[in-house]
Amino acid sequence: MEEYRTVEISADDFFIEKKSKFIGYAKPVKTVEEATEFISQIRSKHWDATHNVYAYVLRENNTQRYSDDGEPGGTAGVPMLDVLLKENLVDVCVVGTRYFGGTLLGAGSLVRAYSHTSKIAVEAAHIITMAECDVMSIAVDYSFYERMNIILSDFSANIKDSDFADNVKITFSIKKDRVEALQAKLTDVSNGKYLLEYIGSEFAQV
Known part of the structure; x- marks a missing residue:
């Protein structure tokens, strides 16, 4: 399921x-x-x-x-x-x-x-829909942080954590069937600078 x-x-x-x-x-x-x-x-x-x-x-x-x-x-x-x-x-x-x-x-x-x-x-x-999601992380420059949040919102990703250090590491869950399109979008807008890192999978609210 x-x-x-x-x-x-x-x-x-x-x-x-x-x-x-x-x-x-x-x-x-x-x-x-x-x-x-x-x-x-x-x-x-x-x-x-x-x-x-x-x-x-x-x-x-x-x-x-x-x-x-x-x-x-x-x-x-x-x-x-x-x-x-x-x-x-x-x-x-x-x-x-x-x-x-x-x-x-x-x-x-x-x-x-x-x-x-x-x-x-x-x-x-409150009736909600849960789906099989991939838990991913990505580290981006501060200058790209706001743009990244907008992109994640566009792909209906749920942000789980944001770690602010030398850069911003964002951990989020996203439906499995949206990961490929998200990476393609990131590659396009950042000229291949940012890559998603897979952490695991879970059922999460979508």
């Missing part, structure tokens, strides 16, 4: 439906253990809630899991999972906490409510 969508931060949001309070939580997770721990934290926090429903999708072994936690089958965990799948999200866990307000919701209303719970949670957690 060269590219995937996930969430950036842990976040939550809520709404009221027929006096029932629905709270949606979302968090980036990478393993079943991390997802399980997150679910346990929310259940401990809302031990007095009527239901704590969850769903998560992991890149690891293409794992997909959900729980209705006492709601009628197919009305809670599945709708929450469906939101993750429709958004093509992975390495994400969502928990939907419900405090029953006294008015019964029909199956259709429950499905819509838990779908909305999942949706507002992942929106609050």
